[in-house]
Amino acid sequence: MLRDAVSRLDPQTTGALVAAASDVSLVVDGDGVIRDAAFGADGLSEEAGGRWLGQRWIDTVTVESRPKVASLLEDAEPGAVTRWRQVNHPSAQGGVDVPIRYAALRIPDDDRILVIGRDLRALSALQQRLADSQQALERDYARLRSAETRYRVLFQLAGEPILIVDAGTRRVTEINPAASRLLGRAIKRIVGRDLVDLFEPEAARAVQSLLVGLRLTGQAEDLTARLAQRRGEARVSATLFREEAGTSILVRLAALTPAPSPAAARSGALEVIEAMPEGFVITDRDRRIIGVNAAFLDLAQLATEHQAKGELLERWLGREGTEIGALFGTLAEHGSVRHFGTVIRGEFGAVDEVEVAAVSVPGGEKPCFGFTLRSLPRRVAAVTPGGRDLPRSVEHMTELVGRVSMKALVRETTDMIERLCIEAALRITHDNRASAAEMLGLSRQGFYAKMRRYGLGDLDGSEEAEEDGG
Known part of the structure; x- marks a missing residue:
């Protein structure tokens, strides 16, 4: 019914219908020259199509889009619409290229071609915003990682003993090396323990009261407490702070006994x-x-x-x-x-x-x-048994770009490919050296020389066996 209804329309009405249904419609003659053009999208004529009439269609697009235009003109047949192709036009205003998606149909009993297009500027702008948002997210993530790294470095290198404690459970979640040395225990033996267990019983009650008061009021006075395992006395300070996962307490310890000498500190570092x-x-x-x-x-x-x-x-x-x-x-x-x-x-x-x-x-x-x-x-290799991890090798080569000369990179890449080819040939021939050499177009002596170079297989035994067999 639709085809019958359209067939009853006069040419002027049909042209108006095509122009209204598409963002751009063109009539191209047999030589590929634009003879008529109609634009339905706002601003499209001013930005891209202001001077198209009389020009070859292929001359109105960017260089990389010319093969697509040629294909559209060549594939256009009467009664069948070509597949859609995205084509870019240079912007008349000097901005980014104007993307348009085209399909073509040859007019029956005529050498002219009807081309209809859909404006992709909105989609392109959306894709660009998405790409910009992704880059912004990556920059934010990099800044967060950088901030976290700085925090980790400062936390680990700080000379002041510091512990991070979960406010709800009182269990130690993080501890820096200075606190580990002061308490005389390995970090892994402290993380997860109740903070009050790090002090002697009488001092533990005072520390417990300090933590309770800190949670209720948000403030607490410093106190002096004796550390467990006869590690001496220390000044205890606590500060409440909120994290995304909950509330934590930053506990600082200050030893009240003389600090170890530099020589002793160096000795401890060497032991670590x-x-x-x-x-x-x-x-x-x-x-x-x-x-x-x-x-x-x-x-x-x-x-x-x-x-x-x-x-x-x-x-x-x-x-x-x-x-x-x-x-x-x-x-x-x-x-x-x-x-x-x-x-x-x-x-x-x-x-x-x-x-x-x-x-x-x-x-x-x-x-x-x-x-x-x-x-x-x-890791178990994601290739056939006996193979090497080629993607990882290629990635390794690309990481060296800019660090070493191209000559050295080419030499190392050649060695890598030779070794991979030899290993693949041996795998295909079930470790038959003679067949592998023939497969690679190498003499047996040359094949053995390359195997020795890359340290592949038991060469002495295999050579003697194959010579005896020959």
Whole structure:
């Protein structure tokens, strides 16, 4: 019925209907020249279509949209509308391009083409606002992360003993290293405990009264309390503050006994570093190791610190020479590095993925670098057995852009691709070296040479077996 009704309309009425139903309608002749144009969207004619008449349609669009216009003209057939394509027109006002979605229909018994378009400016503006909002959210998130990082650094490095206590349960939720040293207990043994348990029984009652008064009035007088385990007396101050998850109490302790000497403090710091579960290394400017802790010795499969001292760090750390060079180059330029993913190679062949954080210490008589190595959990590869994690390797390469030369990147990328191809060929041929070499277009000797280069397989045994079999 609709087609029958439309067929009864005269040409003038049909043209008016097309113009009203679309944001822009064009009549294009067989040479692709615009012979007539009608605009239904407000401001569209002034912004994009003011001088279209008499021009080729393909000349009114941006360079990247020209193939789409050519396709629309070529695909236009009588009785069938082409699929919609988005085309961008340069703005006559010098602003952003004007996006319009077009479809075309060839007029029967005529070489002219009817083109109808829908204005996408509102959708484009909405997408731009969405992108701007996303960027604003990311900036806000980055600022929050930065503020949280500063808080964490200040909290951890503060010389004043500080505890964060849940106001409802009185349980310690956070504690800084200074408070841990004052109380003589490891942080993990304090977090989760009732605050009053950290004081001797008589002092605990006074601390409990202080907390009750603080919750009722929001203020409390400082008091002197004796710490548990004969850790001496301390001045206790408490401040109530509100967080998103509830109300907390910031408790500050001030030891009333003499502070330890600097030498004792340094000794304590060294003990902490030695007991760290993460590997710790100090090197000089020439990358030679000055000192390590026990965790690093475990990662490097070494028995004593003497085996590591004086050796180059890259003997154990890094996949390739370019990687360790990038690490030290970034340190020299920026002074610190965080979340640097690499591997540590043990003395007896073990390879572990680690995340490196490093800092440059330029001051003092002997400038040095400090590194912490955190072992990453082993993950099951999301590829076929025996394969390597190619996306991660590519990501690793892109992270090195700007840190090392392109020549070094190309060399390392070539090595990575060669190794992946060899591993894939061995997997496909079920570890048949001769077939794998033929698959890759390599001689058997060349194939074995590359396997030796990348440390793949039991080469000596396999060569002898295949020679005997041949």
